[in-house]
Amino acid sequence: MRHSHPLTLSQLSFYYEYFFVPPEKKWQANLFDIWKIPSGKSLKEVSNALRELIDKHDTFRTVFDFSDPTNPAQILERNTGGVFRVLDSSTNNISDDIFFTVSRFAREPFNIEAQQPWRICVIKSDGSPSHVVVAMHHIAVDAFSWNLLFQDFLDIIEGKKSSIYKSPVELAEEQHSQSWENRLGKSRRYIERALSANHQKDISPVIGESRHTVLTSLKSHRAARAIREISNSENTSESSIISAFYSRCISNFFAQENILLRSASSNRFSDEARSVIGIMNQWVPIPLEPQGENCTSFLRTINARSIRAYQNGIFDPMHFRGKSGNPSLLYSNLGYFFNYLNSGAPKLGNEIEDWIDPLVESYIPTNTSGAPFYLVAGSGDYLNLILRSKLESFSSSDAHYFLKSMERDIIEYT
DSSP, X not given: OEEEEEOOHHHHHHHHHHTTSOGGGGGXXXXXXXXXXXXXXXXXXXXXXXXHHHHHOGGGGEEEEOSSTTSOEEEEESSOOOOOEEEEOOSSOHHHXXXXXXXXXXXXXXXXXXXXXXXXXXXXXXXXXXXXXXXXXXXXXXXXXXXXXHHHHHHHHTTOOOOOOBOHHHHHHHHTSGGGHHHHHHHHHHHHHHHHHHHHHTOOOOBOOTTOOEEEEEEEHXXXXXHHHHHHHHTOOHHHHHHHHHHHHHHHHHTOSOEXXXXXXXXXXXXXXXXXXXXXXXXXXXXXXXXXXXXXXXXXXXXXXXXXXXXXOOOOHHHHHHHHSOTTGGGSSSSEEEEEEOTTSOOOOHHHHHHHGGGOTTTTTTSTTOOSEEEEEEESSSEEEEEEEOBTTOOHHHHHHHHHHHHHHHHHHO
C-alpha cells in the first residue's frame, strides 16, 4: 500500500537542489554513519533490532514522486521491500572491511524516485556482529537524526522502552496547514528583506571557471580552547563565534563592508522538533556589516542576528521560486556559506577516526549547495575548518592564509 504526502519544507529545499546536481555527483547527497554493536549480541538479535527500527521509522519506508515539478510528493510504503547486508570480516583488521563498505555505500548514489533512501550492512568479526554501517540520502535524514536513530537502535536491542519519534509525514501535514501561515509569513518577510538588501549592495563574489575549485583545511587545538574561553566569557555560542571570525576574515580579505552570510539552521529548537527523524536543515541568510566594529561588539551582534535568522529558518522555498522564477534562489552562487557541525553530528569510534577523514566528503563543501565560498567548522578537542572556494583568482595559498588568519584572530582575542 502506498500513501502520498507533501514534502516538508526542508525536503522541499533539498528537492530544488536535487535537479541541479549532475548524475555523476548525486552520490554527494549520501550521509553515512557507523554504529558499534554492544558486545555479546547475536546476529539474530541485531537483525531483529534493525528490522524493528526500519519498520518503526517512516523515513526508511519513503520514496519520492517528482513527476509533477509543482507538486512533489513523498510516498510512504507499508513495507520496506529491502534487505540489509551482512559482511563476515575475513581480514586481520576489521577496519579494512568497514572502510570498504563505507566507500561503496558513500559513493553509490540513490535513485530516491525509485528506491528507499537507505543501505545497511552488518559487519561480523570473529563470528559475532560488531558494527553496523548505515548510509542514507540527505533528503531523508540529517546529522541530528543519526544520533536519534542510533539511540533507538540501542534501546531496541537492549530491550528498553523505545521512544516515540515524529515522522516527516506528520511534520509535512503540519507545515502545510493554515495554522502555520503566520509563522511562514514572518519568515518570508525576513528573508525577502535580507536578500533585497544584499542585491542592492551588489556584493556578489566573482565565480571562476567550474574547474577552478580550492579546498583547504586547518586543525587547531589552541583555537578550539580559545573558542571555549570566548564562549564562556561572552555567553555566546561556539557557532556564532566561528561565524563572526569567518565573516570578519571575509570582510578583511575581500574589502567588503557588507556580508550576506548563509548558515545552515537545524531548526531543532523546540522539544517537538528534536523528536523528528528526518531532515530539518534549511539555509537562512544573515546580513552583517563587520567593518568598523570592535570584536566584542561584533560577537554580540552576530549572536543576536544568528538567533533572529534561525527563528525564521523554516520557510517555504516554493514562495521564492514563484517570485523570482529561479528555483535555486536561496542556494545560488550569491553570498557566503557557513555550516557548523556541533555535538549533534555523527561520532565515529576512535579506532576509525584517522582513516575515515578522506571519505567524509558529504560533510565537506563539495556537495550540492553550489556556494562559491563555503566554510564547514567543527569544534571539539580541535577546531576543524574546511574551506572551499570557487572564486576567480583565489588560490590555495590564499585559502591557507585565510584560515590561518581566522585561527590567529581567534587565539589573539583571548
